[in-house]
Amino acid sequence: MAFFALSLLNGISYGLLLFMLSAGLTLIMSMMGVLNFAHASFYMLGAYLAYQVSAWIGFWPALLISPLVAALLGAVFERWVLRRVHRHGHASELLVTVGLSFVMLEVVQLVWGRAPVGYRIPAELEGPLFTLFGSPFPLYRAFMMGVSILMLLAIWLLVSRTRIGLVIQAALTHPDMVQALGHDVPRVSMGVFGGGVALAALAGVVGGNAYTTEPGMAFSVGNIVFVVVVVGGMGSLGGAFVASLLIGVVTTFAVSLDQSLLHLLQAVDVPVTDAMANHALLALKISQVAPLLPYLLLVSVLIFRPKGLMGTRET
């Protein structure tokens, strides 16, 4: 029971972390139709900027400044690069963001070096929040969960409850009509892109010190955020949220399962020989493949439900 409760809590908090990482990507995808491959790089940039700002004036200003700087860079990129490429179609947009991710990686390495930097959790957020069955639950993890939920609420309110959201949504499906009504559609796109990038950077500020701030960090989250977005349904905010929690809980519980195909065979009374016990595939435990389950889910979703859990478009 204690283990179940702890695992559930771990799973949910990991799921919320995944949502925090992918929220900005979903926003850009849903409102602009652009798959931003440099999303994880902005996550990395956010962490490095926060490390620098924290070293100068502290963590709390960094929480604000880092996403703002990133948003500015994102807006500039949208205005002078992405917009020019836009007329050549989605493939070109995707490729230019791939290029951007390489450029950002090199720039980060030039400025801050290739080794991990000492970006630490601020003292006031250190330590446990509460203790559950003898296991402390870290305060910082709760803080990350809070940031993630705030992101969800903020995006949802902005898109569905404000006039700006209305224009953004209309601009996605009927850009010419919105333009004709006197709205500056290109500027809306610039704002959305900047906002999505700011969310990635905010995730970097919060995640960079919980994990490790190093040049490899973009690469390490790059894959999983795409899994979240595709499984949830391209451009569906709710879908991304559900997919994040699903992946978080499933992988966490899978780690605790030490069963393999051998156990299944034994359960149906098949005699297990030594050769079988040493067979690589038969002896593979569920816990060993746990971190790969999201990718299995990705492939299954693409085959059986291409629009994702809650998506409206075919991918």
Added chain:
Amino acid sequence: MKRIRSLAAATLAATLSMGTGGAWAQAGETVRIAVIDPQSGPFANIGLNILHTLEFLAEREGGTHNPAGVKFEIVPFDNKMSGPESLNVLKAAIDQGIRYVVQGGGSGVAGALIDAINKHNERNPGKEVVYLNYAAVDPDLTNSKCSFYHFSFDANTAMKMEAMGSSIQDDKRVRKVYLLNQNYSHGQQVTRYAKEVLRRKAPHVEIVGEDLHPLGQVKDFSPYIAKIKASGADTVITGNFGPDLSLAFKAARDAGLDVAFYTYYAGAAGTPAAIGDAGLGKIRFVYPIYTNLASPEYQAVFKAFGQKFPNEAFVTSPAYNLFKALSHGMAKAKSTDPVKVARAMEGLSFRSFTGDVTMRASDHQLQQPLYMATWNKVDAKNPIDVEKTGNTWTLDRLFDSYVASTPTTCQMKRPA
């Protein structure tokens, strides 16, 4: 006795060659060394640190105070941590006339290089290449795959496990051990050797669980930590490195997991900075050196390296032994010809930071003392700050060469 005699021979050879200055044919030559390691990509951090270390040592160890009177020149080749790419750049290095190859990042690459070099040497007599390995630690490299042209300077997985086993044997607090490793050859070997060594050296210790997780795919280690906690383990043995190691430490600290970690790579370049204050007093690390070793030569090298590369630390002591072996081998062979030097390095004893070490002739595995150190705050006795963390490695235990020495099954084929 034998050790003393071979040491005397080495010293004599060294003195002779130094005393006579340029009398030997090789004096004044420049020996080019190809470094085949990742210099870009996710492992570039470690690869560039070792490249800087080798360049620094080449300059320091070459020239006037070199027993053979040779200079060293490092030629970097980026293998992007891939086997096929390594073979491509090996060919490029050979085409440039380079006869000495250095590599350490990854045993898979090391195995591929041994095969390719054996083949090349067989087909091109007179153009042989010698391979000096400072960090690839698969025991197969000096057993079933052993080669006359390969020399191993780090202690291999089995040797380090012998040291850990000896420590656990004497530590009555250790009752339940958990094995946490990456699911690829190195991690699987650590799991296998841990079981074998603990059964033999510390039968009272119970292995309460084991996990093999995919390499570099785990972001959140808390489920693994919860599992370790549920198992009641008091000690974790792990061969993990890089983020897979530092993230596990952080998750353990967050969950209040109170266990000792026995690790292979907690001291690798960049890992101390990533660990920070996590696991103070709990993380142990077995290696042929530890940071606060009271050797004036080691401290001088450590300091000079830190001045030249302010954002890095000198962490790979096997690289130092590599240059010592090469210099003394060339002095003894009175030549820079790789076959003669390889023959001269067999059984060679020379002075390292940690005293005298010997390159065992039967399998070309360097026999050297190992140290177990713990991650602690810097204090008066242990003043060296590692990677600007305010923390350092403090000595737990020294293992003499014979403790960690493992027998070999190598059937070395030597050129006629």
